[in-house]
Amino acid sequence: NRPSYIFQTFLYAAILCRKQSMKVAPSLLYIHRAASEGYSPVIEMGAPRQPKVPVGNFAFFEDEFRERLRGLLQEIFSREETFCQTEEIRKCEYCDFRSLCKR
Numbered sequence: 866n867r868p869s870y871i872f873q874t875f876l877y878a879a880i881l882c883r884k885q886s887m888k889v890a891p892s893l894l895y896i897h898r899a900a901s902e903g904y905s906p907v908i909e910m911g912a913p914r915q916p917k918v919p920v921g922n923f924a925f926f927e928d929e930f931r932e933r934l935r936g937l938l939q940e941i942f943s944r945e946e947t948f949c950q951t952e953e954i955r956k957c958e959y960c961d962f963r964s965l966c967k968r
């Protein structure tokens with residue numbers, strides 16, 4: 866249930882983990898917060914309104930992420946699943962596939 870840009874950083878982290886052996890910490894730099902004391906760009910995980918844990922080493926999350934990614938891709942490419950346009954029209958504004966899905 867996280868925003869898509871969090872997914873994007875995790876996808877990059879998963880790719881990077883396979884390319885080199887150093888720890889990978891998926892991060893997002895929020896410029897407007899960067900000058901705040903104690904600010905860290907590292908993505909944090911945790912249940913809503915619970916203490917969060919920074920993802921300082923993506924290796925601990927990689928297996929679960931890849932498993933969920935595989936499930937998502939199977940769903941996308943499944944012949945049993947029909948394609949449904951999103952009901953959130955706002956998402957279509959910057960979508961590269963608008964001409965394909967005829968929205």
Ligand code: SF4
Pocket residue numbers: 949950951956957960961962963966967968
């Ligand atoms: S334009 Fe893109 S986001 Fe909108 S329904 Fe089509 S594929 Fe989905």
